[in-house]
Amino acid sequence: xxxxxxxxxxxxxxxxxxxxxxxxxxxxxxxxxxxxxxxxxxxxxxxxxxxxxxxxxxxxxxxxxxxxxxxxxxxxxxxxxxxxxxxxxxxxxxxxxxxxxxxxxxxxxxxxxxxxxxxxxxxxxxxxxxxxxxxxxxxxxxxxxxxxxxxxxxxxxxxxxxxxxxxxxxxxxxxxxxxxxxxxxxxxxxxxxxxxxxxxxxxxxxxxxxxxxxxxxxxxxxxxxxxxxxxxxxxxxxxxxxxxxxxxxxxxxxxxxxxxxxxxxxxxxxxxxxxxxxxxxxxxxxxxxxxxxxxxxxxxxxxxxxxxxxxxxxxxxxxxxxxxxxxxxxxxxxxxxxxxxxxxxxxxxxxxxxxxxxxxxxxxxxxxxxxxxxxxxxxxxxxxxxxxxxxxxxxxxxxxxxxxxxxxxxxxxxxxxxxxxxxxxxxxxxxxxxxxxxxxxxxxxxxxxxxxxxxxxxxxxxxxxxxxxxxxxxxxxxxxxxxxxxxxxxxxxxxxxxxxxxxxxxxxxxxxxxxxxxxxxxxxxxxxxxxxxxxxxxxxxxxxxxxxxxxxxxxxxxxxxxxxxxxxxxxxxxxxxxxxxxxxxxxxxxxxxxxxxxxxxxxxxxxxxxxxxxxxxxxxxxxxxxx
Amino acid sequence: xxxxxxxxxxxxxxxxxxxxxxxxxxxxxxxxxxxxxxxxxxxxxxxxxxxxxxxxxxxxxxxxxxxxxxxxxxxxxxxxxxxxxxxxxxxxxxxxxxxxxxxxxxxxxxxxxxxxxxxxxxxxxxxxxxxxxxxxxxxxxxxxxxxxxxxxxxxxxxxxxxxxxxxxxxxxxxxxxxxxxxxxxxxxxxxxxxxxxxxxxxxxxxxxxxxxxxxxxxxxxxxxxxxxxxxxxxxxxxxxxxxxxxxxxxxxxxxxxxxxxxxxxxxxxxxxxxxxxxxxxxxxxxxxxxxxxxxxxxxxxxxxxxxxxx
Numbered sequence: 001x002x003x004x005x006x007x008x009x010x011x012x013x014x015x016x017x018x019x020x021x022x023x024x025x026x027x028x029x030x031x032x033x034x035x036x037x038x039x040x041x042x043x044x045x046x047x048x049x050x051x052x053x054x055x056x057x058x059x060x061x062x063x064x065x066x067x068x069x070x071x072x073x074x075x076x077x078x079x080x081x082x083x084x085x086x087x088x089x090x091x092x093x094x095x096x097x098x099x100x101x102x103x104x105x106x107x108x109x110x111x112x113x114x115x116x117x118x119x120x121x122x123x124x125x126x127x128x129x130x131x132x133x134x135x136x137x138x139x140x141x142x143x144x145x146x147x148x149x150x151x152x153x154x155x156x157x158x159x160x161x162x163x164x165x166x167x168x169x170x171x172x173x174x175x176x177x178x179x180x181x182x183x184x185x186x187x188x189x190x191x192x193x194x195x196x197x198x199x200x201x202x203x204x205x206x207x208x209x210x211x212x213x214x215x216x217x218x219x220x221x222x223x224x225x226x227x228x229x230x231x232x233x234x235x236x237x238x239x240x241x242x243x244x245x246x247x248x249x250x251x252x253x254x255x256x257x258x259x260x261x262x263x264x265x266x267x268x269x270x271x272x273x274x275x276x277x278x279x280x281x282x283x284x285x286x287x288x289x290x291x292x293x294x295x296x297x298x299x300x301x302x303x304x305x306x307x308x309x310x311x312x313x314x315x316x317x318x319x320x321x322x323x324x325x326x327x328x329x330x331x332x333x334x335x336x337x338x339x340x341x342x343x344x345x346x347x348x349x350x351x352x353x354x355x356x357x358x359x360x361x362x363x364x365x366x367x368x369x370x371x372x373x374x375x376x377x378x379x380x381x382x383x384x385x386x387x388x389x390x391x392x393x394x395x396x397x398x399x400x401x402x403x404x405x406x407x408x409x410x411x412x413x414x415x416x417x418x419x420x421x422x423x424x425x426x427x428x429x430x431x432x433x434x435x436x437x438x439x440x441x442x443x444x445x446x447x448x449x450x451x452x453x454x455x456x457x458x459x460x461x462x463x464x465x466x467x468x469x470x471x472x473x474x475x476x477x478x479x480x481x482x483x484x485x486x487x488x489x490x491x492x493x494x495x496x497x498x499x500x501x502x503x504x505x506x507x508x509x510x511x512x513x514x515x516x517x518x519x520x521x522x523x524x525x526x527x528x529x530x531x532x533x534x535x536x537x538x539x540x541x542x543x544x545x546x547x548x549x550x551x552x553x554x555x556x557x558x559x560x561x562x563x564x565x566x567x568x569x570x571x572x573x574x575x576x577x578x579x580x581x582x583x584x585x586x587x588x589x590x591x592x593x594x595x596x597x598x599x600x601x602x603x604x605x606x607x608x609x610x611x612x613x614x615x616x617x618x619x620x621x622x623x624x625x626x627x
Numbered sequence: 628x629x630x631x632x633x634x635x636x637x638x639x640x641x642x643x644x645x646x647x648x649x650x651x652x653x654x655x656x657x658x659x660x661x662x663x664x665x666x667x668x669x670x671x672x673x674x675x676x677x678x679x680x681x682x683x684x685x686x687x688x689x690x691x692x693x694x695x696x697x698x699x700x701x702x703x704x705x706x707x708x709x710x711x712x713x714x715x716x717x718x719x720x721x722x723x724x725x726x727x728x729x730x731x732x733x734x735x736x737x738x739x740x741x742x743x744x745x746x747x748x749x750x751x752x753x754x755x756x757x758x759x760x761x762x763x764x765x766x767x768x769x770x771x772x773x774x775x776x777x778x779x780x781x782x783x784x785x786x787x788x789x790x791x792x793x794x795x796x797x798x799x800x801x802x803x804x805x806x807x808x809x810x811x812x813x814x815x816x817x818x819x820x821x822x823x824x825x826x827x828x829x830x831x832x833x834x835x836x837x838x839x840x841x842x843x844x845x846x847x848x849x850x851x852x853x854x855x856x857x858x859x860x861x862x863x864x865x866x867x868x869x870x871x872x873x874x875x876x877x878x879x880x881x882x883x884x885x886x887x888x889x890x891x892x893x894x895x896x897x898x899x900x901x902x903x904x905x906x907x908x909x910x911x912x913x914x915x916x917x918x919x920x921x922x923x924x925x926x927x928x929x930x931x932x933x934x935x936x937x
Contacts, residue, residue: 032869032880038739038859039830040872043879045894 003080015076022072026065067617071610078606083130091131093149093186095179096121098163099195099221100140101170102504102572106196106313108225114165117194117221120593121163124192124219125156127593135182136160139195141168141505141543143175149182166543167315167567168505172199176209176583189214192591196222197578200571206584218588222577225312227254228261228303229573231284233319233501233566235299238291245323247289249301253279254574260306263287267295276306284570298322298547298564316573320547320564321501328352329492330366332383335373340469341389344481351488369491371484374468385461385491387484390431390468396457397440397464400433403448411444417454417463417486418443421479428474431467463487501564504545509537510563512552519552649746650753650792657923658788661754662761691715725764726781726821728847729756730813731798734772735874736830737854738800743918744854748826749795750922751852755824755929756791760784766791767817770798773805775812803874804831806838814845824850826916829902832875836905843909851906851913852929853899860895861888 003011037043098121104114125134133151136159138144147159176191183189191214232250253259258280265273272295279285299321304310311317333355335341345353356362358375362383370383376395379386388395408423423444433449436442443463444452451466469475474483502508512519512533519538521529524546531540538550542565551560567573581588694703694714704717729752737745752768759766763783768791770777779794806827813823823842829835829851842849864883871878881887899915906913916925 032867034878035862035864035868035870036739036873037862037870038736038828038856038873039832040870040875040877040879041830041832042894042898043870043881043891045897 001082003082006079006081008080011076011080014079015073018072018076019069022068023065026068064617067613071613071617074606074610074613078603078610080603082602082606091129091133091151092188092190093183094128094132094134094190094192095137095182096124096134096192096194097137097139097143097172097175097179098160099170099193099199100138100163100165101195101198102165102167102315102567102569103196103198103313103575104165104221105167105315106222106225106227106575108223108312108575109221112165113196113222114163117219118160118163120219120221121160121194122157123593124194124591125153125160136163137175137178138163139170139172139175139193140166141171141541143171143178145178145182149186166504167545167565168543169569169572170195170199171505172202173205173208176205176211180209180211180214183214190217191215192217192219193581193588194219194221195581196220196575197581198572198575199578199581202581202583206586209583211583211586216581216583216586216588217591218581219591220577220579222575224577225575226257226259227311227313227316227573227575228252228259228279228305229254229313229316229570230263230301230303230319230566230568231316231570231573232286232568233301233321235321235323235501237323245292245295245299247292247299247301247321248286249289249319250284250286251279251303252284252570252573253282254570254576256281261303262306264302265289265292266298266300266302267292268298269300295323297562313573313575315545316567316569318545319501319566319568320545321566322547322562322564329368329488330354331488332356332363332367332370333373334358334362334370334375334377338373338389338470340475340480341371341373341484344484347481348485348488369488379460381460383460386463387487387491388462388464390466390471391464395464396455396462397437397453398435399466400435400449402430403428403433403446403451403466404430406431406446406448406451408444408451409447411452412441415443415454416490417483419486420482421486422477423474423479426472426474426477426479428467428472430471434464434466461491463490501566501568502542503568504542504565505569506541508540508542508563508565509534510540510550510561512536512538512550512559516552519550522549522551524548649749649796654750654753658754658757661923661926662758662785688717688719690718692718725759725762726817726819727755727759727764727766728813728817728821728823729766729768730810730823730825730827731768731770731795732772732804732806732825732827732829732854733770733776733798733800734802734804734827734830735800736804736828739873740856740858742800744828744856745798745800747916747918747922747925748852748854749798751916751925752824752826753788753791753795754922754926757785757788758926760788760791765819765821768794769813771806771809771813772800772802774809775816776802778816805833806831806835807833807841810838810841814841814847820846821848822850823847824852826852826854828854828856830874832872835902839905839909839911843911849911850929851902851911852925853902853913853915854918855899855915856918860892862891864888 006014098117100114104112104117106113109116121136128134128151130151133149134156135145135149136147136156138146146162147156150156172193179191183191191211193216195218197220229252230249231252232248234249235245235247237245247265251261251263253261258278260276260278262274262276264271272292273289277285301319303317328350330352331345331354333341333345333353335355336358345351354363354367358377362377362380364380364382367383369385369387370379371387371389372391373389374392376388376391386396391397391399393399406428407426411418411423431451434451434453436450436453437455440453440455442450442453444450452463454461454463456462469480474480516533519531519533521531521538521540523529523542524544529540531538533539533552538552542548545566546564548563548565549560550563551558553559691704691707692715694716698716702716704715707713707715731748731752733745737748756766756768760783765781765783767781768779769775777794777798779791782790804827806825825839825842827835831838839849839851867880867882869878869880903913914925914929
């Protein structure tokens with residue numbers, strides 16, 4: 001027995017003082033209240049029996065004093081925090097990896113798998129030996145330690161209570177790496193994985209994680225469940241008609257039975273489509289909703305069984321998407337007349353087009369984009385960007401050799417300007433090769449030279465096309481209006497590569513149109529997170545599905561945007577639990593949970609004894625047994 | 628003027644008021660009523676006609692005895708001599724005033740609690756004294772504890788009742804009870820025998836029997852009026868206490884519980900039953916006087932019991 005509380009000397013001093021005080025109080029207690037009576041002889045008669053047991057009475061009083069001293073001794077002992085010697089010996093060191101992935105939100109066990117896991121972990125903690133230590137780790141997209149390596153139930157319990165399942169996949173590999181690192185050098189190391197086994201493909205983990213002498217145990221959670229999911233959800237505006245949009249989604253039936261489901265689409269919170277259909281067992285069914293109108297900002301999809309009842313995993317029954325915001329762009333066209341150009345500009349009702357004949361004075365208003373059709377008029381600073389079509393000499397680029405009978409042999413397919421464009425067989429009669437300056441970017445070229453270049457002059461971006469489109473068959477193709485509109489959108493920073501929703505559990509890089517160091521992300525629950533901005537992108541690991549808000553900067557430089565996030569992980573949607581776990585050749589052993597209370601501190605028992613004795617003393621005193 | 632003086636100034640008038648209230652006008656009206664009642668109960672009897680056992684010079688014939696030299700010739704019954712030829716002397720019952728001795732226990736136990744026993748004893752004493760005085764008996768009031776501590780000279784006549792009040796008001800309970808010793812002194816001081824009414828709680832450590840026997844053995848006719856305070860049978864005590872006798876100071880350490888109080892109650896009942904049994908055996912009239920019963924009711928009970936007035 002060793003004392004880990006107060007030092008022995010201090011304990012002895014307290015014991016001495018308290019014992020003296022107890023004896024003093026006992027003596028004072030023996031000084032009874034004096035009460036006069038008219039005739040003591042009658043009392044003698046009444047107490048004849050009591051006098052006969054006076055010796056026993058004295059003995060009982062002595063017992064009362066001894067009991068009080070025993071209580072005192074127990075309390076002093078408790079203050080010393082006694083521990084058995086074996087508690088100083090090596091105990092087990094456990095890292096408990098609790099699966100906090102989306103599948104743990106399943107409600108096939110009541111109230112949910114994560115709550116069931118918490119209860120199991122609490123039982124595990126209470127069953128630890130007195131020398132055992134445990135570390136609680138939440139295993140989500142990233143492993144998050146929630147406690148220190150401790151044997152103190154009062155520290156481990158709050159950590160277990162703080163476990164929360166997220167809308168992400170659990171990264172077992174990272175969690176095991178973390179656990180192995182944490183257990184390195186510690187004796188009797190164990191990793192306990194508490195999970196429903198929905199951990200994706202674990203066969204590759206053993207290549208990257210070496211468990212060594214660390215023993216692996218698995219505590220399975222969950223029974224079985226039925227689930228249908230929205231596994232993909234995406235929305236985009238039509239490039240040629242941004243008032244309308246189309247939705248692509250995929251629904252999946254993860255069960256071995258067919259399912260009748262009801263899919264609801266909501267635009268800006270209002271139902272815009274409800275459809276019912278059947279899903280075959282384990283079927284993944286892509287669905288397209290074309291030409292959708294009625295949603296200007298948000299789109300949501302909800303799925304449930306057609307009979308109205310919900311499945312066992314609500315987290316993947318709801319998907320979110322945000323459509324890019326629209327801005328009315330002011331376009332200045334300097335042209336002698338170009339029917340194809342005018343037709344292309346007519347396709348986007350959000351364009352505010354002003355046409356000026358070359359040589360005339362230019363309007364003094366602000367324009368987002370100027371399109372110079374065969375001219376190179378000097379542009380005022382009120383014009384933000386320019387698209388040059390077949391520019392003559394004197395333009396932003398020097399002209400090279402004359403080209404004839406050529407086309408696009410190479411082009412930058414990732415450029416937002418050339419997005420959705422099929423340029424492979426465009427035929428051009430003639431034109432001039434462009435000579436890009438340093439910093440300019442060649443977006444398209446024939447084997448004879450660059451024919452499409454982007455860059456910036458005096459802070460104003462530009463795009464130059466080396467030929468008159470009317471001298472080609474480009475104007476007869478769909479690619480022509482797309483090229484014009486993509487270029488305008490690129491200039492007005494309307495991202496044609498807009499992502500309608502992110503996937504939870506991944507690191508998101510959200511465009512921030514400014515050079516700020518940090519931004520603030522508000523998650524769907526309203527909690528705010530300060531996130532770093534790197535290379536014009538706010539970097540954030542999102543773990544919850546729903547709508548997010550991002551804000552950055554302050555005052556006139558402040559920007560804000562919204563985006564959506566979805567689980568979109570079919571692996572997590574397959575919630576059928578797995579009862580065994582193997583990492584490489586090591587199969588996880590089952591967890592044996594000791595009896596609760598086996599590791600309680602000894603002082604707790606001492607206090608319990610004190611309490612029990614106090615109750616006995618109280619009862620016997622008031623029943624006049626020990627007095 | 629010190630603090631103690633303030634207390635003295637306050638307490639003295641209160642004590643006086645208390646004593647005045649003891650024998651107030653209401654009390655005196657009740658005494659009148661009791662006197663009337665006593666006359667009605669014993670109607671037809673003459674005043675001072677309580678006959679003594681002594682044969683003497685009264686007017687009522689009692690017996691004859693042989694003539695002896697020196698007898699008064701006037702008392703010779705000549706008719707008998709004429710008929711039987713014997714000289715016999717006529718004897719008459721001697722008529723004398725009754726002597727009533729009212730003995731009030733003035734020990735500390737009589738003042739226990741709120742002096743209810745002592746006050747009741749004094750009221751009863753005053754009431755019986757008044758009735759006695761009204762009947763032209765010779766009334767003597769004596770205060771005792773372990774000795775005769777105070778004595779009111781023998782008196783008679785209704786008008787002397789205020790002397791009785793004054794005497795009783797000045798009695799102050801103190802000391803221990805020793806009836807045997809005190810009454811031994813009493814009988815030595817009072818050669819004229821008569822009715823001796825003892826007002827006491829009979830809490831005599833030496834035993835109440837010795838005191839009563841002292842009266843009996845000295846030819847007094849003892850009456851025992853036991854003052855009873857029911858609160859003493861079941862005191863409101865609880866827990867560990869050290870009790871001490873208010874007279875002797877004897878101490879006992881006890882733990883009072885409900886069971887103990889029950890025992891105590893039974894002991895008090897047994898003690899009183901012992902008194903009653905003793906008095907019954909010795910043919911001594913015994914009256915328990917509850918302190919909570921009005922004194923006039925108790926006096927009437929004494930009258931009904933008989934023996935006090937003949």
